[in-house]
Amino acid sequence: MEAKSTISIFIDDEKQPIASFATPVNFELDTRKLTDGQHTLTIVSKDVTGKEGLRKIPFLVRNGPAISIEGIKENDIVDGIVSLMINAYGKGLQKKFIIEGSETPQTVPSWIWILLIAFICWAIYYFVTSFSI
Secondary structure: OOOOOEEEEEEOOOOOOOEEEEOOOOOOOOHHHOOOEEEEEEEEEEOOOOOEEEEEEEEEEOOOOEEEEEOOOOOOOOOOOOOOEEEEEOOOOOOOOOOOOOOOOOOOOHHHHHHHHHHHHHHHHHHHHHOOO
16 A cells, blocks of 8 residues: 555644544535634645645634624724714524625715715706706
8 A cells, every 4th residue: 555645734723633634635624613713724744754844824714793893994093972883793594594684784975975966966057057048
């Protein structure tokens, strides 16, 4: 039988691998067991001669409900009273789709207000100049 390279898979700074395999392998990482936030997947390979290779892959886990905030952005400078619209929604059971609460309501963008005011002004100008005798 032919000797194969082996790989060990680590999450973050754990001393014990979550899995060890002979290559090639298909592996499914269950992120539901990890906390939300930044993590690092470390893969250590060892060939038949004993030489090791290392690969680190940083990734972000977001299994919990997504949080959407309108009214403040990261690193904004604010003062006084700040009005915020906050929504949190998760995937739920994924067996049925629930419409209520699955979309984040948003305010009307300012460029639409400007476009609407410009159109109304143009319409008033058009009617005044067209019907004057």
